[in-house]
Amino acid sequence: MSLEVLKDHVLISPSSVFYFLLLPTFLLWLTYWRLSRRHLYKLADRLPGPKGLPIIGHLLDVFGPASSVFKTVIRKSSEFENIAKMWIGPQLVVFIYDPRDVEILLSSQVYIDKSSEYKFFKPWLGEGLLISTGAKWRAHRKLIAPTFHLNVLKSFIDLFNENSQLVVRKLRAEGGKTFDCHDYMSEATVEILLETAMGVSKKTQDKSGYEYALAVMKMCDILHLRSRSILLRNEFIFTLSRYYHEQGKLLNIIHGLTTKVIKHKKAAFANGTRGSLAQQEATAKKITPPPTPKAATKEEDLKNTKETSVEGLSFGQAEGLKDDLDVEENDVGEKKRLAFLDLLLESAQNGALLNDTEIKEQVDTIMFEGHDTTAAGSSFFLSLMGIHQGIQDRVIAELDEIFGDSDRPATFQDTLEMKYMERCLMETLRMYPPVPLIARELREDLKLASGPYVIPRGATVTVATVKLHRNPKVYENPNIFNPDNFLPERQANRHYYAFVPFSAGPRSCVGRKYAMLKLKILLSTILRNYRVYSDLTEADFKLQADIILKREEGFRVRLQPRQPKPKSK
Numbered sequence: 001m002s003l004e005v006l007k008d009h010v011l012i013s014p015s016s017v018f019y020f021l022l023l024p025t026f027l028l029w030l031t032y033w034r035l036s037r038r039h040l041y042k043l044a045d046r047l048p049g050p051k052g053l054p055i056i057g058h059l060l061d062v063f064g065p066a067s068s069v070f071k072t073v074i075r076k077s078s079e080f081e082n083i084a085k086m087w088i089g090p091q092l093v094v095f096i097y098d099p100r101d102v103e104i105l106l107s108s109q110v111y112i113d114k115s116s117e118y119k120f121f122k123p124w125l126g127e128g129l130l131i132s133t134g135a136k137w138r139a140h141r142k143l144i145a146p147t148f149h150l151n152v153l154k155s156f157i158d159l160f161n162e163n164s165q166l167v168v169r170k171l172r173a174e175g176g177k178t179f180d181c182h183d184y185m186s187e188a189t190v191e192i193l194l195e196t197a198m199g200v201s202k203k204t205q206d207k208s209g210y211e212y213a214l215a216v217m218k219m220c221d222i223l224h225l226r227s228r229s230i231l232l233r234n235e236f237i238f239t240l241s242r243y244y245h246e247q248g249k250l251l252n253i254i255h256g257l258t259t260k261v262i263k264h265k266k267a268a269f270a271n272g273t274r275g276s277l278a279q280q281e282a283t284a285k286k287i288t289p290p291p292t293p294k295a296a297t298k299e300e301d302l303k304n305t306k307e308t309s310v311e312g313l314s315f316g317q318a319e320g321l322k323d324d325l326d327v328e329e330n331d332v333g334e335k336k337r338l339a340f341l342d343l344l345l346e347s348a349q350n351g352a353l354l355n356d357t358e359i360k361e362q363v364d365t366i367m368f369e370g371h372d373t374t375a376a377g378s379s380f381f382l383s384l385m386g387i388h389q390g391i392q393d394r395v396i397a398e399l400d401e402i403f404g405d406s407d408r409p410a411t412f413q414d415t416l417e418m419k420y421m422e423r424c425l426m427e428t429l430r431m432y433p434p435v436p437l438i439a440r441e442l443r444e445d446l447k448l449a450s451g452p453y454v455i456p457r458g459a460t461v462t463v464a465t466v467k468l469h470r471n472p473k474v475y476e477n478p479n480i481f482n483p484d485n486f487l488p489e490r491q492a493n494r495h496y497y498a499f500v501p502f503s504a505g506p507r508s509c510v511g512r513k514y515a516m517l518k519l520k521i522l523l524s525t526i527l528r529n530y531r532v533y534s535d536l537t538e539a540d541f542k543l544q545a546d547i548i549l550k551r552e553e554g555f556r557v558r559l560q561p562r563q564p565k566p567k568s569k
């Protein structure tokens with residue numbers, strides 16, 4: 001049969017040839033893809049974990065509202081003691097809960113790459129400290145960590161006090177009603193960051209910190225949704241969705257604030273002004289004593305390092321854990337003892353270390369990491385005080401012991417004496433860690449200590465702090481709020497990596513000491529003025545882990561002004 005005849009009988013068009021070849025091409029690609037991942041499959045097969053569906057694994061478990069996804073994943077992985085693997089479609093996710101394994105992961109200089117989900121942060125945080133990696137991350141970490149050195153933080157104490165007093169005044173508006181304290185905590189933590197790390201006055205921001213905080217919360221919802229949705233993970237499909245437009249609007253608010261912060265600070269910098277503009281305004285009005293950001297001597301540094309270690313604890317982590325916020329290498333001399341944005345601008349002025357985009361990315365990162373986490377931590381703390389009245393009695397007794405009937409601002413020394421409050425804060429961060437999951441993508445195999453397991457390169461490893469911190473082999477009655485879990489003797493007998501709310505190792509939280517100091521001043525100021533009540537119990541909490549751990553129903557509490565203590569004779 002000639003070709004002419006064949007054409008008459010069979011419809012051969014270019015598109016039919018394309019479809020004819022599509023299936024074998026796909027099968028060929030699939031075979032290659034699976035072969036290239038055979039190392040991953042081989043090692044994954046040896047890891048324990050709940051059984052998923054063929055091909056899609058546990059993909060269906062990550063659909064639905066954030067609170068139910070969180071519960072399902074925790075429930076399914078709970079049947080497994082130290083380690084649980086799950087396939088989320090083609091992605092291998094391994095949860096580790098044994099402190100020995102957590103140590104291997106977090107203390108390593110090798111496993112420092114963040115998991116692929118962090119890329120959704122890029123339009124917002126760019127290559128900021130939270131998500132960058134390699135040489136860039138190392139250089140910027142080295143630059144930024146000293147700006148959260150204790151000597152810099154001590155110069156923020158007046159501003160912490162002043163802003164905490166402002167919250168106390170704002171809270172009067174609630175007058176004994178039940179309300180969501182997270183709104184107040186968010187606004188306060190944004191404003192405190194602006195005035196301290198950023199060094200600008202909150203008054204120069206015509207949009208309120210609350211509006212920024214609200215936009216951040218909505219952004220987190222979108223990012224979390226993207227990490228759960230197989231469709232929205234795709235960049236192209238995402239740009240066609242309504243979430244893309246919503247994200248654009250939210251980023252306008254978020255970046256609007258940070259752009260303005262940098263503009264103000266740059267203008268002041270050009271005029272030769274250094275240090276917090278808010279502090280200088282207050283000083284001009286004689287509200288506070290002059291700032292004292294002076295360089296410490298070697299001896300003072302050593303003393304500071306010791307002071308940060310309070311009865312077996314070192315500002316939010318086990319005493320035995322050390323990172324670049326603790327070690328003396330941080331002693332980088334007077335010039336570098338500058339607050340965060342001052343140092344960034346100075347470095348940019350002096351050379352090629354940072355360009356404008358990089359400054360912006362780091363400012364966005366610190367604004368996000370520095371406010372949402374502490375807002376959640378302080379809101380959980382107040383909720384728990386409201387529920388556990390006996391524990392609140394002890395915190396208040398300690399504060400009365402320290403301050404007597406005086407309403408003077410707190411000093412650094414006072415914060416060191418808030419030992420019971422420190423334990424309550426630790427216990428809050430144990431049971432309700434604001435960062436509930438710490439995830440890394442492995443570029444090398446990871447051999448575990450808890451059993452004969454090797455997690456293959458290419459997998460995502462997740463430390464679910466929310467579960468690690470409730471390990472019944474480590475904590476007696478892990479689901480009961482008990483600040484005595486942080487008594488020095490109990491702490492000393494525990495694996496250091498059994499409590500890592502601020503992560504640990506080279507990628508630990510640079511704001512750990514800042515957060516602990518600020519939380520103590522903010523929360524002690526509130527409890528010196530109000531008693532907290534709650535109509536709910538912990539069993540009523542609907543936990544929602546959309547990047548930051550929150551209560552879905554809001555952090556509802558009631559406040560009663562405390563009666564002034566009778567003046568001592």
Ligand code: HEM
Pocket residue numbers: 129130131141197365366369370371373374377433434435437438439500501502503506507508509510511512514515
């Ligand atoms: C209670 C408060 C806080 C908690 C529980 C917390 C927790 C954490 C955790 C768990 C990480 C590691 C995240 C990961 O590996 O994915 C982290 C990283 C980070 N945190 Fe915090 N944080 C808090 C407050 C702060 C504050 C106040 C700041 C800044 C002022 C801050 C800045 C950062 C930065 C920049 C990183 C990235 C560090 C790096 O990768 O080198 N955090 N934080």
